Amino acid sequence: MNPQKLLTAIVGGAPPDLINQDRFTIGDWASRDSFEQLDDFLKAEKSTKDPVQQSNFYPAAWNEALYKGHVYGIPTGIDDRALYYNKRAFREAGLDPNKPPRTWEELKEYALKLTKKDDKGAFERIGFIPNYGNSWLYLYSWQNGGEFMSKDGRKCIMDNPYSVGALKYMTDVYDALGGYDKVNTFQSGFQGAEQDPFFTGTIAMVIDGSWKLNNIARYSPGLDFGVAPAPVPAERLKGEGRFKGQDPFITWAGGYSLAIPRGAKHPKEAWRFLKWMVGEEATVIGARAQQKFNEAKGRPFVFTLSADKSINEHMLKLFPLSNTRLQNAQKLNVDLLPSAKFRPVTFIGQTLWDAHRRAAERAWQHNQTGLSAQAALTEQRALVQKELDKQSTRDRLPLFSFLWPTII
Template identity: 35%
Template structure:
């Protein structure tokens, strides 16, 4: 995922230059219309699965039936293709009118003149207050909004209650700190000689990587802090990276790699199969457990904090609704985005998909409509939004991950010391920004 986003960001920089040089911006062209005179609004998404496509198309059909001015034409494009084709269409002066795009790179498209400035449509705080503040921050560039948050995610600790009972742990008291997490994990380990039958926990399984753990330890601050300063080699991040390395040393790379291969499959997922007792993943991982876990007895909890005196932090991402630069029908596109991100459509998306949505009222309404385990897990994700941080790719350092990740890998492999490696990465990113 991070490699895709890095490639996408660099591609956007090139396409931004092409767009700036293009004279075919489509201005003055007549909008396409249906036979009965409705303006056709092109809406691109990557939701083509048998689960999600009917849901987004139901929302589109409801909107089309609610008014007689426009017809929303939904176009599915595969993941990975949609954004590159969008940028090429912008450069050619023939983009879609609305697109679902990555939330963490909005500022890049704004800077490169690839998305419409929405400030003329959003002229009071009432609109933006509908959405989680952390999400709204990502759609603004130099004080103006260039997209509207659609959906998001957050990460939770999933734990096997049956395994807890077997290990003599209280299944209703998950670990709250890193120290407790380690202690629980050791009790949950099951070995036959030198071979693990069950691993209690390993911090890099699931979807919470080194960057997330370092953020968790450093008061929610990512590699670029809230003031825009590079903060890669802080003592908290160094401590976190050494802590991850200690898990590698204890469990052993051979055992870690033996388990890793099974994480791509739903049915053989080591957590669902009972081979891993605790794992951090997005809230929607619950649907995989529900569909393949055969009534698995599990719980969810916030990600443990580095210590009792620190706040716990999670990490999120998501997608936005955006009007690409050069849309033939920006006013009509905006009206559809308003509908798409309002309470009714967002609630429907949340309940039918079991997905976290950006609209606060819709998220809370979806929680009230769900039942049983669905309600329990979804409620935990909604509450977890209070401690969920997003870290957009900085516009002045689009390739910063490529300067950091190799040094982290070297530390985890035992080839370098954490403090030295992170200081070198910090220096490299600072130089990149200065240049």
């Protein structure tokens, strides 16, 4: 829904009773007191059959809909990221198609081995592009132990050593491939649908979202591909140093949650519908309808991941795929979800996202900007912190009362 229309409806006292909202934005809406807290509904659920409760959901999905300790949305779907690789390209490059890269070092090595150039040095196939698909600096930073906001949400810390190390790694890969500008020029010719560069063999490896499987099923079901967790720093894989006791692989998740706008006229009815929508019955009904549509088009059906852990396990059994590559990939995506990270819940979420993108691009273009990974992140951190400090100052100001005498 258009954010301006939604805000206007809420302010005007005529909001919808329920909305399916990108979880990434819920913290921002909650900070404006635009959504209802759902805590009381959840308390009442404890005495009901099949209650909606935190333990049903993946931590990343549930926690992304929290703001200052209160629940503002109930998760519906979820997605995550993994490494998709072309097995045919692996064989052509002399690589074992059953042994994808597991570490950052291997990923860089494979990226170079899988890259093909013509006699003039132009790319015919590129092995890997650090930020093509859906990885972003967020993923690499989390893999390396970095964060973007302090735990209390008052400070932007995107220029911490681990995030800097992650951005430096991405920059190094771009440089090894010939530089960001050369890679970006090649990438600018990429298309979608049937001409997706991963389907056509123009790129051999890509970190992308779980929705990639539906695209493969629709446009290239015969593709000889594999899926693996996104490669990580070697120390993380071995569980050494600061990574001791941590998950060897990291993904990050997004998705939607159902929320009740402030001032909704039928909140109890909205909750009843919400409860049904996030449950197994509604999920299976929707999946069966989509399955029939896909079958009518001659396409394999890959179910959309649920934010509810038990529903995904049931769906894997209920909708098995005869295409073993798709089936194995879907199972891996489900297995990765418990270790998923999520974008910081903050009222400046979009500002932070934009700043992290700018920092990355300015570091990748260091030949033009002259900025190192450290300098680029520090520059953008300052801009985000400025916005945080503005809000902190507003929060300390007393509320204006129209009851006080005013002199004009």
